[in-house]
Amino acid sequence: MAEIIFKTENVIKQYRKFDVSTFRYETYDALNDFNMEIHKGDIYGFVGKNGAGKTTLIRLLAGLVQQTDGTVELFSESVSDKLYLQRYRINGFIEKPALNSALTAQDNLKICCLQRGLEYTNCINEVLEESGLSQFDIKNVKVRNFSLGMKQRLGIAMALLGKPELLFLDEPLNGLDPEGIRDFRKLIKKLHQEYGTTILISSHQLRELTQVATCYGFIHKGKMLEQISAEDLKRKIDSEDLEEYFISLINKKQ
Ligand SMILES: Nc1ncnc2c1ncn2[C@@H]1O[C@H](COP(=O)(O)OP(=O)(O)O)[C@@H](O)[C@H]1O
Numbered sequence: 457m458a459e460i461i462f463k464t465e466n467v468i469k470q471y472r473k474f475d476v477s478t479f480r481y482e483t484y485d486a487l488n489d490f491n492m493e494i495h496k497g498d499i500y501g502f503v504g505k506n507g508a509g510k511t512t513l514i515r516l517l518a519g520l521v522q523q524t525d526g527t528v529e530l531f532s533e534s535v536s537d538k539l540y541l542q543r544y545r546i547n548g549f550i551e552k553p554a555l556n557s558a559l560t561a562q563d564n565l566k567i568c569c570l571q572r573g574l575e576y577t578n579c580i581n582e583v584l585e586e587s588g589l590s591q592f593d594i595k596n597v598k599v600r601n602f603s604l605g606m607k608q609r610l611g612i613a614m615a616l617l618g619k620p621e622l623l624f625l626d627e628p629l630n631g632l633d634p635e636g637i638r639d640f641r642k643l644i645k646k647l648h649q650e651y652g653t654t655i656l657i658s659s660h661q662l663r664e665l666t667q668v669a670t671c672y673g674f675i676h677k678g679k680m681l682e683q684i685s686a687e688d689l690k691r692k693i694d695s696e697d698l699e700e701y702f703i704s705l706i707n708k709k710q
Pocket residue numbers: 471472473484486504505506507508509510511512513
């Protein structure tokens with residue numbers, strides 16, 4: 457079995473939510489005793505309904521929120537002063553890419569390079585090529601004039617800067633047209649095959665996920681229902697109907 461790159465053990469993440477009926481803040485478990493393992497080389501399809509806790513988990517991975525309880529381990533480091541250094545080895549975007557709409561794609565990428573301490577001479581053209589943005593004439597176009605799909609491609613380009621060992625993409629297919637989805641699929645396969653990148657993808661588009669994922673994690677109401685390899689899943693179900701399988705898992709728990 458390949459090395460574990462990211463692991464959570466019995467993680468609880470609580471948020472405080474204002475309850476209008478009681479007029480008080482109540483605690484809410486967005487992640488509840490949550491266990492997950494991502495191995496080196498996985499293309500991990502992260503599946504769950506809206507509000508299941510997918511984005512919360514990815515925020516935890518990226519260091520944007522802290523768990524209330526439990527352990528988070530990245531590249532075998534779990535103590536916070538060592539863990540943060542490991543975050544230089546990962547990149548991605550959460551919900552939607554953070555873009556400066558008053559700048560061009562190139563300038564957005566330059567800023568990211570500066571933030572990450574990267575030399576930008578070659579890598580900007582490389583990621584523009586890989587994300588498929590170079591096919592558009594965007595040299596002097598500000599991001600505010602980009603289509604949703606082009607913004608999404610720019611987010612992917614930004615996430616690829618510095619060749620992360622672990623790439624996290626939260627709902628990356630949102631806003632992509634069929635051509636964009638096809639290019640995305642090709643890119644994921646290329647990153648996986650050529651650079652051995654480990655990739656975490658959360659998506660509602662389960663049919664698309666089955667085209668690329670090597671394993672799945674099913675999350676429901678903050679709990680991990682099951683983690684399963686694509687091979688084992690194929691043995692369990694005749695068709696690759698991930699939706700049916702996910703619904704059956706939820707029903708079993710209820
Ligand atoms: N900052 C926050 N404050 C309070 N509640 C939050 C916050 N972020 C997320 N939540 C709640 O946590 C739950 C999980 O949300 P999220 O992780 O965004 O789920 P998903 O990405 O699967 O749709 C939801 O009920 C959401 O309303």
